[in-house]
Amino acid sequence: MRSCLIVDDSSVVRKVARRLLEDLDYVVDEAEDGQEAIDKCRQAMPDAILLDWNMPIMSGLEFIKLLRTYIGGEKPRVIYCTTENDVGAIAMALRAGADDYMLKPFDRTILESKFDVAQAA
Numbered sequence: 001m002r003s004c005l006i007v008d009d010s011s012v013v014r015k016v017a018r019r020l021l022e023d024l025d026y027v028v029d030e031a032e033d034g035q036e037a038i039d040k041c042r043q044a045m046p047d048a049i050l051l052d053w054n055m056p057i058m059s060g061l062e063f064i065k066l067l068r069t070y071i072g073g074e075k076p077r078v079i080y081c082t083t084e085n086d087v088g089a090i091a092m093a094l095r096a097g098a099d100d101y102m103l104k105p106f107d108r109t110i111l112e113s114k115f116d117v118a119q120a121a
Contacts, residue, residue, distance in 0.1 A: 003027045003044070004115070007037040007063065008052035008081070013104070017050055020111045034058025038066055045072045048115065051098070053082035053089070061096055068097040079114050081106065 004026040018028045031037035035058045053060040067073045080098035
């Protein structure tokens with residue numbers, strides 16, 4: 001089974017995403033901010049990461065930049081998830097190392113389309 005780390009400061013988003021990803025046969029872990037996510041990635045690198053943009057302690061952008069410097073940090077497929085419909089912010093995340101993005105609110109169809117690609121990889 002593939003693993004996914006959901007990184008979002010919203011417990012509601014984490015709960016909804018967990019349920020959907022578990023239905024796709026992912027083993028799911030959660031982190032409330034980028035620092036907690038980095039700590040979890042140091043322990044066990046997930047196959048995929050669903051990453052929020054705006055979080056306390058360490059933002060999604062800071063997390064991506066740091067993750068990609070670690071040995072093995074290039075491997076997880078990072079799906080950047082944001083409420084920002086700012087093309088510049090999305091481009092910045094993609095340049096920093098995000099593999100794809102989706103806008104909140106998302107639904108089952110959108111999430112599945114992003115993670116079906118991750119499962120096929």
